Structures are given as C-alpha cells and as structure tokens.
Amino acid sequence: MKFQNCINYLLxxxxxxVFQNFFARLSPMGITPGQYGVLNYLWEKGPTTPxxxxxxxxxENSTISGVLDxxxxxxxIDRVVDPNNRRSxxxxxxxxxxxxxxxxxxxxxxxxxxxxxxxxxxxxxxxMKALCxxxxxxxxxxxxxxxxx
Amino acid sequence: MKFQNCINYLLxxxxxxVFQNFFARLSPMGITPGQYGVLNYLWEKGPTTPxxxxxxxxxENSTISGVLDxxxxxxxIDRVVDPNNRRSxxxxxxxxxxxxxxxxxxxxxxxxxxxxxxxxxxxxxxxMKALCxxxxxxxxxxxxxxxxx
Numbered sequence: 001m002k003f004q005n006c007i008n009y010l011l012x013x014x015x016x017x018v019f020q021n022f023f024a025r026l027s028p029m030g031i032t033p034g035q036y037g038v039l040n041y042l043w044e045k046g047p048t049t050p051x052x053x054x055x056x057x058x059x060e061n062s063t064i065s066g067v068l069d070x071x072x073x074x075x076x077i078d079r080v081v082d083p084n085n086r087r088s089x090x091x092x093x094x095x096x097x098x099x100x101x102x103x104x105x106x107x108x109x110x111x112x113x114x115x116x117x118x119x120x121x122x123x124x125x126x127x128m129k130a131l132c133x134x135x136x137x138x139x140x141x142x143x144x145x146x147x148x149x
Numbered sequence: 150m151k152f153q154n155c156i157n158y159l160l161x162x163x164x165x166x167v168f169q170n171f172f173a174r175l176s177p178m179g180i181t182p183g184q185y186g187v188l189n190y191l192w193e194k195g196p197t198t199p200x201x202x203x204x205x206x207x208x209e210n211s212t213i214s215g216v217l218d219x220x221x222x223x224x225x226i227d228r229v230v231d232p233n234n235r236r237s238x239x240x241x242x243x244x245x246x247x248x249x250x251x252x253x254x255x256x257x258x259x260x261x262x263x264x265x266x267x268x269x270x271x272x273x274x275x276x277m278k279a280l281c282x283x284x285x286x287x288x289x290x291x292x293x294x295x296x297x298x
Contacts, residue, residue, distance in 0.1 A: 001257055003189055003205075004281060007264050008171045008182055008257075011164040014284035015157075016207050022157045033157055040152055056152075058165050108150055108157075115156050115283060126275040132153060134264060135163035 007134075018115060025107050029100045034059075035071055036104060039097050042077070043105075047090040050079075156283075167264060174256050178249045183208075184220055185253060188246050191226070192254075196239040199228075 003009045022033040031039070037057050041048065054064040068091060071077045075096040082088040116124055131137070152158045171182040180188070186206050190197065203213040217240060220226045224245040231237040265273055280286075 001189065001254060001261070003186070003193070004286060005261070005277065006189075006257060007261050007277075008164075008167050009186065010277060010280035010284060010286065011160065011167050012182075013207055013286055014280045015160040015164040017284045018157050018160050033161075037152070037158065040150065040155075044151070058162055105150060108155060112150070112154070112156050118282065119279060123275050123279060126272050127279045128154065128156075128159060130268060130272060130276045131159035131163045133267065135159060135166050137153060137159065137162055 011134075021115065022108075022111060025111055026104065029104055029107070030074065031076070031100070031104065034067055035076070036108065038067065038071060038091070039076065039093060039101075039104065040108075042091065042093040042097070043101060047080075047082075047092045049082075049088060050091055053091060160283075170264065171257075171260060174260055175253065178253055178256070179223065180225070180249070180253065183216055184225070185257065187216065187220060187240070188225065188242060188250075188253065189257075191240065191242040191246070192250065196229075196241045198231075198237060199240055202240060 019033055022036070026033060026036055034057065038053055041053055041056055050064050050068060051061065053059075053068075054061050057064070059067070068077060068079070072079065075094055077097065078092050078094050079089050080092055082090045116127075119127065168182055171185070175182060175185055183206065187202055190202055190205055199213050199217055200210060202208075202217075203210050206213070208216070217226060217228070221228065224243055226240050226246065227243050228238050229241055231239045265276075268276065
C-alpha cells in the first residue's frame with residue numbers, strides 16, 4: 001500500500017509532528033503536552049478522580065499515577081479526599097497551575113491556529129469531526145454526571 | 150480550550166485508537182505496526198539505508214537500530230553492504246517477510262477500509278490530505294534518487 005494512503009501512518013506522523021511542536025512550546029512553562037491535558041481537564045471541569053483523567057487521556061491507570069506524581073511534586077496539582085465520598089480521591093489544580101494558566105491557554109490557542117492556518121473552515125470541520133469519530137471522542141457530559149449510579 | 154478543539158488531543162487520541170487496532174491485528178503475523186512500516190517501505194521501494202527508513206518513519210537513528218535488530222533476529226530483514234558503495238549498508242527484505250507479505254497487505258487494506266468506512270470519499274480525501282499537510286508528508290521520489298549527490 002502506498003504509505004500516504006495508510007491511516008495509521010498518516011496519524012502517527014502527523015501526531016508526532018504536532019506533539020513535538022506542543023512539547024517545544026509548552027516546555028518553557030514547565031509542562032508537557034500530557035500535563036497540559038490533565039490541567040485542561042481540571043480547568044474545564046473541576047476536581048475529578050485519577051481514573052476519570054486516565055479515561056479522558058486514554059492512559060493506563062499505572063501511567064496516570066506517574067504523571068500525577070510528577071505534577072504533584074511540582075505543586076501543579078494535589079490529591080485530596082472527596083468530601084462526598086471519603087473512600088475516593090480527587091485531583092485538584094493548585095495555585096502553581098493557576099499561575100501559568102493564561103500563558104498555557106494562550107500558547108495552545110496559538111499553536112492550534114498556526115497548525116491549522118492553511119485550512120478552510122470547512123476543511124477544518126471535516127478534519128476535527130473525522131478525528132473525533134476515529135478516536136471515539138464524544139461530547140462529554142459534565143463531570144458530576146460521571147461515575148455516579 | 151474545549152479539548153475536542155485541540156488538534157494535539159484529537160491526533161493523540163485517534164492515533165492511539167488506530168495504532169491499538171493495527172497492533173492487535175498485525176500481532177498474529179508476528180509484526181508490530183512500526184515493523185510493518187519498515188517492510189512496506191522495502192516492498193514499495195526496495196533496499197535502502199537505515200537512515201532513510203528512520204527519516205520515513207520519523208524515528209531517531211538510535212531507535213531504528215533497535216527495530217532493525219529485532220527484525221533481523223526474526224529473519225524478516227538483513228543488512229548487507231551496498232554493492233555500489235561499500236561504505237554504506239542497505240536493509241533488504243528477506244524470505245520470512247515475503248512469506249507474510251500477502252496476509253499483511255490484506256490485513257492493512259481491511260483495517261483502512263474498516264476505520265474509514267463511515268466517511269464519504271470527499272471527507273476521506275480532505276482527511277488524508279490534511280494529515281499529509283500537518284505531518285509534512287510529501288509524495289516521495291523513487292528511492293534511487295535519494296541521498297545521492
């Protein structure tokens with residue numbers, strides 16, 4: 001098969017290119033693209049469980065532990081007991097995260113604009129929707145409706 | 150930013166989903182998606198240098214060494230001296246690769262059809278072209294025109 005026609009090749013190469021770009025531009029703020037993913041979730045939806053963050057980022061529970069450990073050591077997040085369920089742990093964003101929030105969000109907005117600057121609005125919409133479908137990414141319900149009986 | 154609008158998130162998640170699918174379906178044939186990438190290059194273009202394969206797969210030279218070592222131990226490829234340039238090494242596909250070629254190519258074709266089955270031809274074209282552009286993937290010249298003065 002001509003490799004330009006293989007969806008796995010195209011996604012792997014384009015993901016690599018974009019990830020490197022995000023990595024380079026976020027590192028001056030002291031975070032990785034994955035850590036941005038964690039913070040963005042917390043900023044958008046508020047405190048949540050490590051399991052829910054792992055689900056959102058498609059990481060193994062063991063992998064997300066390491067990510068959260070590093071972020072906790074840097075003071076970006078903390079793990080607290082859920083006041084509504086004392087057997088459950090919630091991840092919360094800390095002041096050190098708040099301190100970089102504006103810069104991080106501005107940088108991510110800029111990166112998205114730059115990477116997609118050559119596309120028409122129609123092409124952009126087809127692309128984003130296609131990636132959501134391929135990645136089985138759904139419009140999310142609010143956090144508080146998840147994982148409750 | 151709403152994470153469904155972040156190109157890095159969309160690419161990372163959709164790449165993960167598709168890669169897992171390729172991984173599961175290629176493993177009965179004893180190869181990984183990355184090893185398929187190497188073989189596909191050799192099948193399409195013939196013998197080439199490790200450096201050229203690394204460029205095509207966007208891998209570090211040190212990473213491609215490990216991939217080729219594993220493939221060589223399994224008898225899928227060999228490294229031979231370039232008859233036209235005795236200081237250069239070429240990677241060649243071996244009979245063990247030829248033996249799985251039809252199955253591998255059929256599986257990859259099926260995977261591409263399955264993953265893209267819900268898209269119209271127009272959507273598919275926009276998607277593939279967009280990923281090529283984002284990944285800076287160009288139509289490749291024939292192998293023999295590369296890396297020669």
